[in-house]
Amino acid sequence: MSNIRFQALQSILTRTIPEVKIPAPKISEFFAANVFDKKKMKELLSTEAFQGIINSIEKGETIPRDLAEQVASAMKSWAISKGATHYTHWFQPLTGTTAEKHDSFFEPTSDGGAIEIFSGDALAQQEPDASSFPSGGIRNTFEARGYTAWDPSSPAFIMARTLCIPTVFVSYTGEALDYKVPLLKALSVLDKAAVDVCHYFDKGIEKVNASLGIEQEYFLVDIALFNARPDLYLTGRTLFGHMSAKNQQLEDHYFGSIPERVYAFMQDMETESLLLGIPLKTRHNEVAPSQFECAPIYEEINLAIDHNQLLMDLMDRVAKRHNFKVLLHEKPYAGINGSGKHNNWSMITNTGKNLLSPGKTPKNNLMFLTFFVNTIKAVYEHADLLRASIATVNNDHRLGANEAPPAIISIFLGSQLTEVLDEIETSRISKKVKDDALLWQGIPKIPQILKDNTDRNRTSPFAFTGNKFELRAVGSSANSASPMTILNLIVADQLKKFKIDVDKLIKKGEKKDVALLIVIKKYIKESKNIRFEGNGYSEEWEKTAAERGLANIKTTPKALDALLSEKSETLFTETGVFTKREAHARHEILLESFFKKLQIEARVIGELGINIIIPSAIAYQSKLIENVQGLKNLGLNEATFKAQLDIINKISEHINIIKGDIDQMVDARKKANIIEDMREKAIDYDEKVKPYFQKIRYHVDKLEQLVDDSIWPLPKFRELLFIK
Ligand code: ADP
Ligand code: MG
Numbered sequence: 001m002s003n004i005r006f007q008a009l010q011s012i013l014t015r016t017i018p019e020v021k022i023p024a025p026k027i028s029e030f031f032a033a034n035v036f037d038k039k040k041m042k043e044l045l046s047t048e049a050f051q052g053i054i055n056s057i058e059k060g061e062t063i064p065r066d067l068a069e070q071v072a073s074a075m076k077s078w079a080i081s082k083g084a085t086h087y088t089h090w091f092q093p094l095t096g097t098t099a100e101k102h103d104s105f106f107e108p109t110s111d112g113g114a115i116e117i118f119s120g121d122a123l124a125q126q127e128p129d130a131s132s133f134p135s136g137g138i139r140n141t142f143e144a145r146g147y148t149a150w151d152p153s154s155p156a157f158i159m160a161r162t163l164c165i166p167t168v169f170v171s172y173t174g175e176a177l178d179y180k181v182p183l184l185k186a187l188s189v190l191d192k193a194a195v196d197v198c199h200y201f202d203k204g205i206e207k208v209n210a211s212l213g214i215e216q217e218y219f220l221v222d223i224a225l226f227n228a229r230p231d232l233y234l235t236g237r238t239l240f241g242h243m244s245a246k247n248q249q250l251e252d253h254y255f256g257s258i259p260e261r262v263y264a265f266m267q268d269m270e271t272e273s274l275l276l277g278i279p280l281k282t283r284h285n286e287v288a289p290s291q292f293e294c295a296p297i298y299e300e301i302n303l304a305i306d307h308n309q310l311l312m313d314l315m316d317r318v319a320k321r322h323n324f325k326v327l328l329h330e331k332p333y334a335g336i337n338g339s340g341k342h343n344n345w346s347m348i349t350n351t352g353k354n355l356l357s358p359g360k361t362p363k364n365n366l367m368f369l370t371f372f373v374n375t376i377k378a379v380y381e382h383a384d385l386l387r388a389s390i391a392t393v394n395n396d397h398r399l400g401a402n403e404a405p406p407a408i409i410s411i412f413l414g415s416q417l418t419e420v421l422d423e424i425e426t427s428r429i430s431k432k433v434k435d436d437a438l439l440w441q442g443i444p445k446i447p448q449i450l451k452d453n454t455d456r457n458r459t460s461p462f463a464f465t466g467n468k469f470e471l472r473a474v475g476s477s478a479n480s481a482s483p484m485t486i487l488n489l490i491v492a493d494q495l496k497k498f499k500i501d502v503d504k505l506i507k508k509g510e511k512k513d514v515a516l517l518i519v520i521k522k523y524i525k526e527s528k529n530i531r532f533e534g535n536g537y538s539e540e541w542e543k544t545a546a547e548r549g550l551a552n553i554k555t556t557p558k559a560l561d562a563l564l565s566e567k568s569e570t571l572f573t574e575t576g577v578f579t580k581r582e583a584h585a586r587h588e589i590l591l592e593s594f595f596k597k598l599q600i601e602a603r604v605i606g607e608l609g610i611n612i613i614i615p616s617a618i619a620y621q622s623k624l625i626e627n628v629q630g631l632k633n634l635g636l637n638e639a640t641f642k643a644q645l646d647i648i649n650k651i652s653e654h655i656n657i658i659k660g661d662i663d664q665m666v667d668a669r670k671k672a673n674i675i676e677d678m679r680e681k682a683i684d685y686d687e688k689v690k691p692y693f694q695k696i697r698y699h700v701d702k703l704e705q706l707v708d709d710s711i712w713p714l715p716k717f718r719e720l721l722f723i724k
Helices: 004-013 038-044 047-059 065-081 120-124 180-198 223-227 230-235 260-275 301-321 362-381 383-389 415-426 436-441 481-507 512-526 539-547 556-564 566-575 580-633 638-673 678-706 717-721
Strands: 086-091 099-104 106-108 114-116 146-150 157-159 162-171 208-222 280-285 291-296 324-327 341-349 462-464 469-471
Touching: 004 223, 038 047, 038 065, 047 065, 065 120, 065 162, 086 146, 099 162, 120 146, 157 301, 162 180, 180 208, 180 301, 180 341, 180 362, 180 481, 180 566, 208 223, 208 301, 208 481, 223 230, 223 324, 230 580, 260 280, 260 291, 260 301, 260 324, 291 301, 301 324, 301 481, 341 481, 362 383, 362 415, 362 481, 362 512, 383 481, 383 556, 415 512, 481 512, 481 566, 556 566, 556 580, 556 678, 566 580, 580 638, 580 678, 638 678
Parallel strands: 086 162
Antiparallel strands: 086 099, 106 114, 146 162, 157 162, 208 291, 208 324, 208 341, 280 291, 341 469, 462 469
């Protein structure tokens, strides 16, 4: 049969499950074997060079040239001994994916031979031709150079016989062209602000870093079916498709047993990840059929984000070996759950203390409350910015849809901590307390193990889960650096303000702990509106949130406005995380990516509609017409071919509407394309072009239900969603 759908379905029948090679019986024996980590550096570098690297990682000190030379030489020998032939600077441009440009270690010599070379300069800095990466107008075409610079805080690793060196990516004029630069800046602002606040409690704390554990949801689909769906391989999601009779309604997939083929893929992916030092720990089925999740043990945030970017890349590579395609799109299939990437975040000191972990003593509790309440206040103050940081064309399908966190940013604390905050809010803090014992009575006891830890509210976009906050609104394909830069930055800014407020009171003669409690109480009151314990998916919440004055911006082009607000500009420039030009550039890039993705989807819908769907419907209609004519020739009356006539008519109706809507959509696109202002253009695409998608789809899906199954060319949802 020539139908590509049937060819794809047939090829699945011959699939065998590839054997997975596990390098050693115990994970501890091969974990991070392909990473040039601290342990290997200690082994291979001189004591002095090793200390230099540690100082650079821990204190941000620049690495002198001669030291870079030593590190490069050790790195090269190690990499070559592991079979690497090439090296690359590995970076995260604003395309959202990772970028690499490979160079060989090999260099010919004048005597006709060859040697392997890798210099300190090649390690420290590269100049990729950056003109094809998004820059939002920062990089003029006449100055197309950008450069990548080594980030020693994320260790080099070997992938596909290539030594990969994590780097930042900046323009020739020093402006950030990637996700890493602003993240590292925000982390250093947080470090300073949080350490200052820590000193109220413990003078011995020297450094605060953020921790992050990223849960990654994804779908798997057989590669042959994927390749038979141009919408999937061109846009990452299905633009047409009638829902499968059975989908997720029986809720039998979640945590169910993992299909054999998928299990083999997961094992393979985990092994590859573990070799690269990605500490994957959890795997399970998700709610939708063929939807899965994996999660690592949390790490220092910069590394956690690099690892997640690497993981997404790795998943795709490993999946090919198993004849799967990984779908990281936020909403690959309409009508069933989409995918997210929960960002579990906390702050941890160099002394190993988790600042969001309630303590045993009242003093520890005051410290916990300080960081806990400041985080709530920060999110309250900059909810719009946090919303903007997760806004993408893909995530618009999730936020505000029924199974994902709403576009309203709210915070869930659980009943016990809500009670604690309420108690403080209504308590009378006796000023001028002489006796410390009295003061400590003013601080409610916080149970060490919070019951809401297990019994949680899954509808909240930002939830406290025991000893960390969990930002759940991040899209599955996103680079977490974008929301995490904002989260760390707003918390840092809030902590700075907190210190000013507390110091003022201390100056006025208030005891330190009383001052802390007074400000905490004030913040609890001021930020109360963002706290919500109920069902975030309910319509009621939309109403209540509106009454509380919380924003509910459902679409990306408008959500992105927050990047340019006066409040954000002050925040960005005061902390130095984004210059005004950088903020504008990012805004522009995000809008451009938004409309371009809709433009591509619109084109694919047009092409598939005209070249695949309508011709298939007509083929079936012609068969019916032939049949009707045959019956007529036999002298049978109309009653015998009533059903056929009915289908013939319905097919014509749907075809006409599809063709008409596609024509109108093309016109709408032409109008949108000539709009010059990027924001207006994005909004026009969103409001004038995108609505056709659903209209056209409705009729295509009706045709799918009418047309002979053996003629229908696109793999159906029931075939895509259930792995055989
Ligand atoms: P669930 O699906 O119930 O949310 P998972 O076990 O799948 O839980 O994921 C929880 C994630 O939170 C893991 O990646 C874990 O390492 C991470 N995590 C736990 N404690 C912290 C912490 N203090 N800081 C950051 N992340 C954390
Ligand atoms: Mg979670």
